[in-house]
Amino acid sequence: MSQVTMVEPVTMMDPMLPRPAVVRAIRPEAYGISTFSLEYTDPDAPLGFAAGQFNMICLPGFGEVAISICSDPGTPRVMEHTIRYAGSVTRAIGRLKIGDVVGLRGPYGNPWPMQLAEGKDLMIVAGGIGLAPLRPVILETLHHRDRFGRVLVLYGGRTPQDLLYTGEFENWQDGGIEMFVSVDRADETWKGQVGVIPMAFYRTRLDHRRTLVFSCGPEIMLRFVIYEAMARRIPKEAIYVSMERNMKCAIGFCGHCQLGPVFICKQGPVFRFSAIEPFFGREEF
Amino acid sequence: MAGSPTPRVSATVIFPKPTLQQVLDNLRASGFRLIGPTVRDGSVILGTLEKISELPIGRLLDQKAGNSRLLPTHSADYFACTVGPDSWKRYLFPARSDLLTARRNGDGWIFTPASDDSPPFAFIGVKSCDLHAIALQDEVFVNGTIGDPHYAHRRQRVFMLAVNCSTAASTCFCTSMSTGPHVRSGFDLALTELPDSFVMEIGSEAGSNALAGIDWQPASAFDLGRAAQVTQRTERLIQRQVTTSDLPQLLYERIDHPYWDTIAERCLSCANCTLVCPTCFCSTVEDHSDLNGNRTTRTRVWDSCFILDFSHVHGGNSRPTIKSRFRQWMTHKLGAWIDQFGRSGCVGCGRCIAWCPVGIDITEELNRLRTAGAR
Numbered sequence: 001m002s003q004v005t006m007v008e009p010v011t012m013m014d015p016m017l018p019r020p021a022v023v024r025a026i027r028p029e030a031y032g033i034s035t036f037s038l039e040y041t042d043p044d045a046p047l048g049f050a051a052g053q054f055n056m057i058c059l060p061g062f063g064e065v066a067i068s069i070c071s072d073p074g075t076p077r078v079m080e081h082t083i084r085y086a087g088s089v090t091r092a093i094g095r096l097k098i099g100d101v102v103g104l105r106g107p108y109g110n111p112w113p114m115q116l117a118e119g120k121d122l123m124i125v126a127g128g129i130g131l132a133p134l135r136p137v138i139l140e141t142l143h144h145r146d147r148f149g150r151v152l153v154l155y156g157g158r159t160p161q162d163l164l165y166t167g168e169f170e171n172w173q174d175g176g177i178e179m180f181v182s183v184d185r186a187d188e189t190w191k192g193q194v195g196v197i198p199m200a201f202y203r204t205r206l207d208h209r210r211t212l213v214f215s216c217g218p219e220i221m222l223r224f225v226i227y228e229a230m231a232r233r234i235p236k237e238a239i240y241v242s243m244e245r246n247m248k249c250a251i252g253f254c255g256h257c258q259l260g261p262v263f264i265c266k267q268g269p270v271f272r273f274s275a276i277e278p279f280f281g282r283e284e285f
Numbered sequence: 286m287a288g289s290p291t292p293r294v295s296a297t298v299i300f301p302k303p304t305l306q307q308v309l310d311n312l313r314a315s316g317f318r319l320i321g322p323t324v325r326d327g328s329v330i331l332g333t334l335e336k337i338s339e340l341p342i343g344r345l346l347d348q349k350a351g352n353s354r355l356l357p358t359h360s361a362d363y364f365a366c367t368v369g370p371d372s373w374k375r376y377l378f379p380a381r382s383d384l385l386t387a388r389r390n391g392d393g394w395i396f397t398p399a400s401d402d403s404p405p406f407a408f409i410g411v412k413s414c415d416l417h418a419i420a421l422q423d424e425v426f427v428n429g430t431i432g433d434p435h436y437a438h439r440r441q442r443v444f445m446l447a448v449n450c451s452t453a454a455s456t457c458f459c460t461s462m463s464t465g466p467h468v469r470s471g472f473d474l475a476l477t478e479l480p481d482s483f484v485m486e487i488g489s490e491a492g493s494n495a496l497a498g499i500d501w502q503p504a505s506a507f508d509l510g511r512a513a514q515v516t517q518r519t520e521r522l523i524q525r526q527v528t529t530s531d532l533p534q535l536l537y538e539r540i541d542h543p544y545w546d547t548i549a550e551r552c553l554s555c556a557n558c559t560l561v562c563p564t565c566f567c568s569t570v571e572d573h574s575d576l577n578g579n580r581t582t583r584t585r586v587w588d589s590c591f592i593l594d595f596s597h598v599h600g601g602n603s604r605p606t607i608k609s610r611f612r613q614w615m616t617h618k619l620g621a622w623i624d625q626f627g628r629s630g631c632v633g634c635g636r637c638i639a640w641c642p643v644g645i646d647i648t649e650e651l652n653r654l655r656t657a658g659a660r
Contacts, residue, residue: 013434014384014398014434014435015431015432015433015434016385016433016570016583016585017384017385017396017398018396019396020393020394020395020396041393060387060389060394060572060574060581060583061387061578061581062572063570084599086599087599100392101392101393101394102394103394103396245596245598245603246596246597248569249568249570251431253425253426253433253566253568254568254569254570255566255567255590256567256569256595256596258613258617258621260537260616261533261620261621261624261625263625278537279537279540282540282541283541283609284603284606284608284609285540285603285604285612285613
């Protein structure tokens with residue numbers, strides 16, 4: 001059995017200690033969902049994040065939540081977080097005003113493999129608020145449009161009112177992104193598609209030899225996205241998903257976010273599907 | 286004080302049993318707070334130790350599935366008791382520990398890390414299984430890319446006085462997990478109890494210094510032989526055996542096996558097993574604020590995968606049933622841990638077997654899952 005020895009920790013700065021960050025802007029996105037722009041008050045705070053990473057946002061007295069960074073990695077000083085008011089912490093964040101201060105630590109997690117997508121077609125499939133961690137991917141492809149082949153965004157929401165970033169869709173399309181937007185239930189104002197988003201695969205005419213899929217949304221949606229992608233002979237190794245679990249620490253200490261052998265906070269939240277396939281979609285696992 | 290010079294590291298010495306008190310006195314004089322097994326609440330509990338007479342002398346823990354009884358014996362051994370419900374993780378990774386305070390400062394917040402004024406601990410009587418359990422928690426808290434300074438601060442200052450087991454409970458299975466009963470590394474001093482004396486192996490400079498001024502003799506070949514016989518005899522006493530060669534694959538392959546339904550009928554999801562486990566590391570955080578919300582203390586608290594809230598996210602729990610939570614515990618402990626940290630999360634101490642209120646036995650359950658056949 002192993003030697004019982006100690007190694008000096010690599011990071012001795014307290015990794016659970018947040019830094020103050022100020023709310024620079026609040027942009028309502030949909031009912032009960034807003035985007036908060038946060039900037040560290042300490043000008044020396046280390047900056048920089050990659051598309052798909054997340055921050056831990058805290059309000060003292062309420063607690064801490066893991067929230068994806070949804071803004072452009074090219075402008076890391078002000079980071080945007082699209083937050084749905086779901087629990088006590090996010091509801092308290094919802095009561096904040098511009099100029100209020102929160103605690104922030106991060107960025108954490110394994111990002112989307114942007115470099116692998118260069119020279120390839122990139123298919124971005126999102127459901128509901130799952131578009132938030134994929135927005136930095138979209139913004140990066142817009143900046144470097146020539147580095148990628150086709151870029152497709154398949155985006156589904158429950159109703160037209162639940163769709164995020166709708167004001168930006170035109171810009172994205174003008175930048176050379178193919179948009180397929182669909183809702184589960186429409187009202188009379190909706191002129192677009194109705195139906196679950198994996199069905200949009202039928203309209204895309206993919207080249208399976210050169211397509212990478214990045215997907216985030218409810219796990220039930222991810223299952224069908226994977227099914228539709230594999231049905232089109234896209235290899236498992238070319239499908240990436242962003243997963244969600246309860247998280248308390250974001251650094252592998254608290255044990256909450258385990259999925260079989262992986263910690264979602266450390267090895268995820270973005271996984272190559274082939275890496276988690278044996279544990280993905282297992283009932284109550 | 287008259288005495289022999291300090292022994293060199295890796296030497297083995299022998300001294301009469303009462304002399305151990307002097308070793309403890311030396312450690313206390315060096316600023317250590319001594320922690321060791323004591324008799325309390327009808328069991329063996331770790332607590333502050335001053336005199337060797339406070340050790341559970343002449344007591345034995347009779348342990349079976351769902352059963353732990355402290356019994357008197359005719360022996361006057363100091364370290365004959367096997368492990369009780371407590372483990373040393375209570376001191377290195379306390380059940381509650383403050384992480385930070387947040388103070389309101391005008392419109393903003395000032396975050397201050399919690400200070401740790403705990404004295405350095407000297408652990409007296411660490412069994413081999415528990416030594417390996419501490420090493421497993423080191424992997425979680427300090428040997429990864431991000432270290433926990435709270436744990437590291439306490440861990441780096443520990444003095445480890447280990448003990449080679451002279452008895453085994455029916456719940457012990459360290460031999461199957463390659464974690465004992467013989468202490469092999471990671472100690473400052475390692476002791477073997479003979480009827481009349483202690484044989485002491487010096488594991489470090491600190492261990493050597495702890496014997497300063499003490500009247501010891503170099504252990505003779507005869508003494509070493511007698512000491513070796515102690516752990517050899519203990520090894521033979523350990524009856525419980527577990528096969529681990531097919532892990533973690535066996536557990537991964539049987540995630541959807543109907544066997545898990547049968548366990549759910551017995552498991553109470555009480556979390557006792559995870560609380561007595563010396564390697565379980567899951568925690569949650571709690572915020573406590575004063576009435577005007579100007580000052581908040583953030584505290585890390587032991588959590589358990591058996592608690593319903595553990596997997597809660599908006600929209601529900603990933604593991605709403607007892608079946609799913611028991612499966613998570615056993616699959617992680619015996620299986621996924623190997624992928625995560627390179628070794629099993631189980632050290633074979635048997636605590637979860639003894640302290641399960643309904644007597645669920647992890648070794649028996651693993652064998653039942655194995656023999657249940659592929660589904």
